[in-house]
Amino acid sequence: MLFRRIYQFLIVYIIGISFLLMIKMGLSLSDYVIPGVPLILETAGQVFKEYFFDVMNTMSVAVLGQCLSIILAFTVGISGRKSSWVGSFIKVTAYNIQAYPIVALAPIIFILLGDGFIPRLLIASMICYFPLLLSVLGIMATPVADIEHFYIVTGRMRWQLEVKIRAFENLSKLTTVISGSATLAMAGTIVAEFIAANAGIGYSIRIALYQSDLAKILVALFMIGIIISIYQGILETMGEQIKTRWSISKGGEVL
Amino acid sequence: MRKKLFLFLLFLLVLVCATPSFAKGTQLNYRLKWLFNASVAGDIYADAKGYFSDVGLDVTVKEGSPEKNAINELELGYADFGVASADQVIRALDKGAKIFVIAQLFQVNPMQWIYRTDQPEIKTLQDLKGRNIGITFGGNDETIMNTLFAKGGITKKDVTITGVRFDFTPFFMRKVDVWPVYRNSQGVILKSKLAREGEDVYFFNPADFGVNFVANSVVTSEEMLKNNPDLVEKFLNALLKGWEAAMDPENGEIVLEAVKKLDKSTNDVIRKKQLNATRDLIKPSVSIRIGTIDISAWKQTEVIMLKEKQIKKPVNIETHLIQVK
Numbered sequence: 001m002l003f004r005r006i007y008q009f010l011i012v013y014i015i016g017i018s019f020l021l022m023i024k025m026g027l028s029l030s031d032y033v034i035p036g037v038p039l040i041l042e043t044a045g046q047v048f049k050e051y052f053f054d055v056m057n058t059m060s061v062a063v064l065g066q067c068l069s070i071i072l073a074f075t076v077g078i079s080g081r082k083s084s085w086v087g088s089f090i091k092v093t094a095y096n097i098q099a100y101p102i103v104a105l106a107p108i109i110f111i112l113l114g115d116g117f118i119p120r121l122l123i124a125s126m127i128c129y130f131p132l133l134l135s136v137l138g139i140m141a142t143p144v145a146d147i148e149h150f151y152i153v154t155g156r157m158r159w160q161l162e163v164k165i166r167a168f169e170n171l172s173k174l175t176t177v178i179s180g181s182a183t184l185a186m187a188g189t190i191v192a193e194f195i196a197a198n199a200g201i202g203y204s205i206r207i208a209l210y211q212s213d214l215a216k217i218l219v220a221l222f223m224i225g226i227i228i229s230i231y232q233g234i235l236e237t238m239g240e241q242i243k244t245r246w247s248i249s250k251g252g253e254v255l
Numbered sequence: 256m257r258k259k260l261f262l263f264l265l266f267l268l269v270l271v272c273a274t275p276s277f278a279k280g281t282q283l284n285y286r287l288k289w290l291f292n293a294s295v296a297g298d299i300y301a302d303a304k305g306y307f308s309d310v311g312l313d314v315t316v317k318e319g320s321p322e323k324n325a326i327n328e329l330e331l332g333y334a335d336f337g338v339a340s341a342d343q344v345i346r347a348l349d350k351g352a353k354i355f356v357i358a359q360l361f362q363v364n365p366m367q368w369i370y371r372t373d374q375p376e377i378k379t380l381q382d383l384k385g386r387n388i389g390i391t392f393g394g395n396d397e398t399i400m401n402t403l404f405a406k407g408g409i410t411k412k413d414v415t416i417t418g419v420r421f422d423f424t425p426f427f428m429r430k431v432d433v434w435p436v437y438r439n440s441q442g443v444i445l446k447s448k449l450a451r452e453g454e455d456v457y458f459f460n461p462a463d464f465g466v467n468f469v470a471n472s473v474v475t476s477e478e479m480l481k482n483n484p485d486l487v488e489k490f491l492n493a494l495l496k497g498w499e500a501a502m503d504p505e506n507g508e509i510v511l512e513a514v515k516k517l518d519k520s521t522n523d524v525i526r527k528k529q530l531n532a533t534r535d536l537i538k539p540s541v542s543i544r545i546g547t548i549d550i551s552a553w554k555q556t557e558v559i560m561l562k563e564k565q566i567k568k569p570v571n572i573e574t575h576l577i578q579v580k
């Protein structure tokens with residue numbers, strides 16, 4: 001899973017670079033517009049260490065933001081799974097708010113909170129929270145009739161059990177959503193850094209953009225891609241392991 | 256059926272042949288460096304008053320922005336002429352771009368720093384010590400300020416550096432003492448806002464301390480200059496005619512009207528002040544002809560960038576400066 005993610009990214013990255021180089025050769029562009037391979041490698045040598053720590057900085061904010069949004073999405077999703085008026089209210093509110101582009105709020109957040117860790121965390125959480133919430137709401141609000149029926153008729157159904165059943169039956173879907181939200185959290189953090197933060201890889205990309213240094217941007221994209229692939233691969237592997245353990249503990253087969 | 260097809264093809268042929276006779280003139284794209292406002296009054300005025308069409312040119316003046324880069328557009332063929340800052344030009348030459356500077360619009364760099372008058376005036380570079388100075392990391396103000404520090408023997412321990420963006424809140428809240436602004440656009444707005452609060456400001460101009468970092472200039476590609484020298488001359492003459500007229504105080508009201516059509520978000524008072532501030536930077540004295548390339552300032556800019564390791568090798572900038580007559 002992990003290696004598949006990495007080589008998938010490498011293939012996409014190499015195709016992208018090749019495409020740029022083809023344009024460069026086709027239009028005889030200078031290194032200022034599209035850098036050649038030697039310049040990209042030279043730049044990578046110069047900024048690799050700095051960008052690595054920048055990406056790790058961004059990643060740490062993104063992971064924290066994602067954890068916050070997962071906790072929040074599950075809390076709200078579980079509360080909103082019922083077809084009561086509270087559940088309906090939560091669902092309608094979530095659907096309406098998620099339609100608003102969160103990035104548009106970023107400047108206000110930065111004006112109020114200034115540069116720093118909190119605004120980045122807030123924007124990262126907000127960007128990955130709503131897609132997560134909608135998925136969790138969808139999963140938690142859909143009964144697994146075959147299994148739940150047994151517990152309902154035997155009078156053993158409790159809300160914790162209901163949540164467990166629905167989560168287990170949709171574990172693949174949840175893993176995919178959580179893994180996918182990692183990209184959103186990372187994108188959110190980078191956007192936040194790009195707009196107004198004073199640290200992280202988004203901030204470095206903005207500086208490179210000021211200097212029209214595409215080589216630096218390409219190196220930054222490589223670092224972001226590799227690290228997020230590893231992170232997503234780890235999340236997916238963890239999801240598989242959780243599913244396997246649950247199956248064993250329930251007397252099921254090893255998946 | 257064949258007859259219909261023949262007629263259709265004939266119609267297409269007539270249409271294609273007729274098109275040039277309807278064209279207004281040679282079509283050109285001119286990419287500005289910044290948004291439409293009074294700081295590009297000459298570019299707007301040249302277009303609005305028909306100076307380009309008078310010489311048979313159909314010029315589309317395109318608004319700039321931080322993300323748009325005229326040099327990239329010249330190479331990609333999206334623009335024929337553009338406005339770029341000196342650091343952009345020198346960086347591009349360092350990376351092999353084939354471009355030439357054909358006019359220098361700003362004789363005085365609008366990139367300056369604003370600070371309140373309740374603070375001691377910066378009379379020597381030593382007066383920068385102990386202040387919280389705003390810098391756009393990666394921007395040319397960082398290069399300029401670093402040069403000033405080196406010139407004044409100021410180390411990073413002597414000052415507090417704060418990274419800044421377009422949001423002026425840290426300056427309003429006095430978290431940053433000295434804030435980088437474009438003297439003729441943001442500088443005017445900030446000064447007016449602070450004046451409403453009963454505060455006055457100074458501007459710290461690096462040129463007063465011997466650092467002449469060239470700002471916006473008109474650039475074109477080597478190909479254009481070689482293959483169409485007449486076109487370059489026509490374009491530049493029309494453009495500079497526009498700038499000369501726009502900077503003439505007698506034309507002030509007409510110029511402001513032309514700018515207003517494209518810059519609706521700025522109020523009339525600010526726009527007028529911006530135009531006055533721009534005039535001082537474009538034509539600081541009557542004897543200076545607009546567009547004059549200050550070769551020594553360009554050389555100094557190159558030296559600064561080399562020292563600051565913004566470029567790897569000398570680019571011999573003087574060989575890329577063409578003063579079109």
